[in-house]
Amino acid sequence: MATTANPTRDDFAALLDESLGGAASGGFEGRVVKGTVTAIENDKAVIDVGLKSEGRVALREFAMAGQPHGLSVGDEVEVYVDRVENADGEAMLSRDRARREAAWDKLENEFGEGKRVEGVIFGRVKGGFTVDLDGAVAFLPGSQVDIRPVRDVTPLMDIPQPFQILKMDRRRGNIVVSRRAVLEETRAEQRSGLIQNLAEGQIIDGVVKNITDYGAFVDLGGIDGLLHVTDMSYKRVNHPSEVISIGDTVRVQIVRINQDTQRISLGMKQLESDPWDGVAAKYPVGAKLRGTVTNITEYGAFVELEPGIEGLVHVSEMSWTKKNVHPGKIVSTSQEVDVMVLEVDSDKRRISLGLKQAQQNPWEAFAEKHPVGSVVEGEVKNATEFGLFIGLDGDVDGMVHMSDIAWGISGEDALALHRKGEQVSAVVLDVDVDKERISLGMKQLEKGAPAAGGTSASSAGSLRRGETVTVTVLEVRDGGLEVQAGEDGATGFIKRSDLGRDRDEQRPDRFQVGQKIDAMVTGFDRSKKPNFSIKARQLAEEKEAVEQYGSSDAGASLGDILGAALKAKQ
Numbered sequence: 001m002a003t004t005a006n007p008t009r010d011d012f013a014a015l016l017d018e019s020l021g022g023a024a025s026g027g028f029e030g031r032v033v034k035g036t037v038t039a040i041e042n043d044k045a046v047i048d049v050g051l052k053s054e055g056r057v058a059l060r061e062f063a064m065a066g067q068p069h070g071l072s073v074g075d076e077v078e079v080y081v082d083r084v085e086n087a088d089g090e091a092m093l094s095r096d097r098a099r100r101e102a103a104w105d106k107l108e109n110e111f112g113e114g115k116r117v118e119g120v121i122f123g124r125v126k127g128g129f130t131v132d133l134d135g136a137v138a139f140l141p142g143s144q145v146d147i148r149p150v151r152d153v154t155p156l157m158d159i160p161q162p163f164q165i166l167k168m169d170r171r172r173g174n175i176v177v178s179r180r181a182v183l184e185e186t187r188a189e190q191r192s193g194l195i196q197n198l199a200e201g202q203i204i205d206g207v208v209k210n211i212t213d214y215g216a217f218v219d220l221g222g223i224d225g226l227l228h229v230t231d232m233s234y235k236r237v238n239h240p241s242e243v244i245s246i247g248d249t250v251r252v253q254i255v256r257i258n259q260d261t262q263r264i265s266l267g268m269k270q271l272e273s274d275p276w277d278g279v280a281a282k283y284p285v286g287a288k289l290r291g292t293v294t295n296i297t298e299y300g301a302f303v304e305l306e307p308g309i310e311g312l313v314h315v316s317e318m319s320w321t322k323k324n325v326h327p328g329k330i331v332s333t334s335q336e337v338d339v340m341v342l343e344v345d346s347d348k349r350r351i352s353l354g355l356k357q358a359q360q361n362p363w364e365a366f367a368e369k370h371p372v373g374s375v376v377e378g379e380v381k382n383a384t385e386f387g388l389f390i391g392l393d394g395d396v397d398g399m400v401h402m403s404d405i406a407w408g409i410s411g412e413d414a415l416a417l418h419r420k421g422e423q424v425s426a427v428v429l430d431v432d433v434d435k436e437r438i439s440l441g442m443k444q445l446e447k448g449a450p451a452a453g454g455t456s457a458s459s460a461g462s463l464r465r466g467e468t469v470t471v472t473v474l475e476v477r478d479g480g481l482e483v484q485a486g487e488d489g490a491t492g493f494i495k496r497s498d499l500g501r502d503r504d505e506q507r508p509d510r511f512q513v514g515q516k517i518d519a520m521v522t523g524f525d526r527s528k529k530p531n532f533s534i535k536a537r538q539l540a541e542e543k544e545a546v547e548q549y550g551s552s553d554a555g556a557s558l559g560d561i562l563g564a565a566l567k568a569k570q
Contacts, residue, residue, distance in 0.1 A: 029081055032098045037075045045071055047093055051084055055091035062095050078102065099135025104170055107136055116162040116182055121153065129153065131163060131177055138163070138175035147183050191262050194223040198264070200254050203271065208248045216240045218252060218266055225264035227252060234269050234276075234308030236294050243268075275308035280344045283309075283351060287341045288358050293331050301327045303339055303353055311351030313339060318355045320362050320436075321395045331355070362394035366438065367431040369393065375445065380422045386411075388418055390426060390440060398438035400426055403475060403482045403493070406443050410475050411482075414443075429529075463490065463521050463530050468537050473515045476508050483519070483532060490530055494519060498533035505534075 035049035044056045057079060062071050071077075080097035110117050121140060123130040128141040140163070145153060156179075164181040168174065198204070198220070206218035206225065215228040227250075232243045244250060252266040283289065283305065291303035291311070300314040318330050331337060340357035344350075370376055370393075378390040378398065387401040402411030405418070418424065426440035463469065463485060471492070475482035480495040499506045511517070519532035520540060 029084060032078055032080050032101055034076055035079055035093070037071055037073055037077060039073060040071060045077075047077065047079060049079065049081065049091060049093065051081075051091045053090050055079070055093035057093050057095050061099075096135065101135075103133055103135035107133060107165065107168065107175065108170065111165045111168055116164055117177070118160055119163050119177065120160055121157045124153075129157075133163070133175065133177070136175060138165075138168075138177045140177050140179065144178035144180045147180055147187070188262070191223050194221065195257060195259070195262060195264070198223075198254055198257060200257055202254045203251065204254065205249055205251050206266070208244050208246050208250060211240050211244070211246055213239065216244055218250060220264070223264065225252070225254070225266040227266040227268065231255065231265070231267035231269055234272060234274065236302070236304065236310060269308075275306060276346060276349050279309065279351070280346050283341050283344060285341050285343065288338060289341065290336060290338055291353075293333055293335045293337060296328050296331065296333060298326065301331050301355075303337060305351070309351070311339070311341070311353040313353045313355045317342065317353070317357065320356045320359070361433060362396045363431060363433045363436050363438070366392065366394050366396055367433060370428050370431075372428050372430060374428050375425055376428060376440070377423060377425050380418055380420050380424060383415060383418065383420060385415075388415070388424075390424060392438065396436075396438060398426065398428075398440040400440045400442050403477075403491075404429070404439075404441035404443055407446055407474075411477065465521055465523060466540075467521045468518055468540075469521065469532075470516055471519050471532055473511050473513050473517070476511055476513060478508065480508060481511055483517075485530065485532075492521075492530035492532050494532045494534060498522070498535045501535050501538050 033049050035047040035055075037045050038048050038054060039046040040059070041056075043059050045059055045062065046054050046056055048054045059071065062077070077095065078098045079093040079095050080101065081091065082094055082097070083092040107117060117133055119131040119133040119138065121129050122132050125139070128139055129145070131138045131140050144166075145156070150156075161179065162182050163177040163179055164185075165175065166178050166181070167176040204220055206220045208216050209219045209224065210217040213229075215226055215232075217224045218227050227240075227244075229237050229240050232240060237243055250268065251271060252268055253270045254264060255267040255270065256265040258264075289305055291305045293301050294304045294310060295302040298315075300312050300318070302310045302312055304310050313327075313331075315325075315327050318327055319325070322330060337355060338358040339353040339355055341351065342354045342357065343352040376390075376392055376398070378392045380388050381391045381397060382389040387399050388405065390398045390400060392398050402415050405411065405414035424442060425445060426442045427444040428438065429441045429444075430439040431437075432439075469485050471483035471485050471494075473481050474484050474491065478496070480493055480499065482491065482493055484491045496506055496508060499508065499511075517534065518537060519534050520537040521530050522533045522536050523531045
């Protein structure tokens with residue numbers, strides 16, 4: 001029998017490598033291999049992977065977060081060989097590393113195909129949570145937990161549930177997932193299915209889930225619809241909480257379904273009778289009604305005539321005398337007021353109302369109570385460059401033109417005699433209801449002054465249109481002359497354009513106070529004051545001269561004709 005040589009160190013290495021199937025040369029290390037559970041000792045599983053010695057792996061590595069490991073002796077499992085033998089002579093194995101490698105391979109395939117993956121939320125980190133994807137750890141941002149913000153995530157932790165991978169980078173070991181994307185997709189699928197069973201005009205019951213300033217969201221059995229505040233009732237609703245509360249079961253009608261956005265608009269008032277039907281016949285123009293102020297804006301106030309029927313009183317129709325005043329200073333919310341119907345537009349569902357029209361026109365009331373010629377008293381409310389404004393009964397103002405303040409002095413001097421807040425007396429000269437104007441005179445109350453509207457020989461009643469009279473200049477103004485007929489007759493006015501035929505003659509400054517001139521009566525104003533014209537007198541004299549001398553003095557100049565006419569008069 002041949003003898004063998006003593007084995008060398010290399011021979012031992014070769015024999016060991018053969019015995020371990022090449023592990024000694026690194027064939028097993030860094031690989032995922034299959035092994036068999038041979039025993040379970042305390043919190044570890046003993047696993048045989050075909051190496052010289054067995055390895056031990058913590059049982060927690062075989063379970064997902066919060067789940068039991070479920071291992072039994074004889075089970076075949078995959079583990080990662082970190083080292084063939086450690087200092088204790090055991091193989092160093094890892095289930096976590098094996099699961100991680102396998103999980104990454106699987107997740108990359110599912111991410112590429114856009115599939116959902118299953119995982120368990122097991123921890124909190126800054127800005128979100130950690131998710132176990134069967135060995136691979138992913139990040140779940142806080143904004144991706146649910147469709148709506150979630151205050152407490154504890155009920156969602158340690159429960160297997162689907163996620164959508166948003167991003168993954170194997171080299172850096174980063175995975176970002178979303179639970180919200182899965183919920184939105186599922187919700188969209190559910191909504192699409194539910195919408196197919198709904199139709200516009202359908203009446204359905206729902207539960208109020210949420211209330212906002214502009215309306216309420218109603219659950220129709222897995223899909224929400226918006227009940228806008230304007231569709232809750234025909235009457236004015238300031239806030240949805242006035243009509244409904246969260247948790248209420250309400251009957252609504254589907255007003256509109258948008259298939260593109262899958263939004264559903266709901267209505268409650270559509271189930272009620274429309275109060276606007278036949279409103280034109282019920283509220284004819286000119287009718288006086290009583291209503292309640294429901295809302296006040298800068299441009300007017302809304303008045304409810306009956307539940308669901310409101311009209312607008314524009315700011316211009318609120319008061320006869322209060323101009324440019326905010327409506328809130330005239331009426332208040334919940335106040336009952338009398339109004340008049342001014343216009344009805346059934347198509348646009350609008351009614352225009354008037355507040356002042358339901359009250360007597362104060363200028364008509366003043367005219368009835370204080371006819372022309374009557375004496376009134378009031379306070380000087382304002383003094384302008386052309387006269388005084390006097391506060392009168394009925395919250396109306398009358399104006400005294402500066403030419404009607406006093407006799408014998410200029411209008412400017414007469415204005416200087418009075419001040420704001422002074423109590424004065426005046427005569428009513430004219431009331432123009434349409435233009436809302438009251439003309440007053442103060443000088444007419446002076447001793448010896450002609451009575452307003454009088455008919456004595458010296459008053460305007462004795463003057464006739466077309467008559468030529470001698471007048472005395474009382475005041476010279478830029479716009480003309482204030483004059484008086486006779487010594488104590490009626491006062492009137494000659495406009496600048498009536499001071500002469502030629503432009504040079506139409507200068508008021510060529511006349512002086514006290515000067516006497518001949519003028520023709522051309523008419524009377526509302527207060528029966530006469531209007532005079534020098535120009536009209538000149539034209540009348542010229543016409544008369546032409547008619548009288550034109551035929552016998554053909555060829556004579558107009559000056560010759562007029563001269564002859566004047567000599568004939570003398």
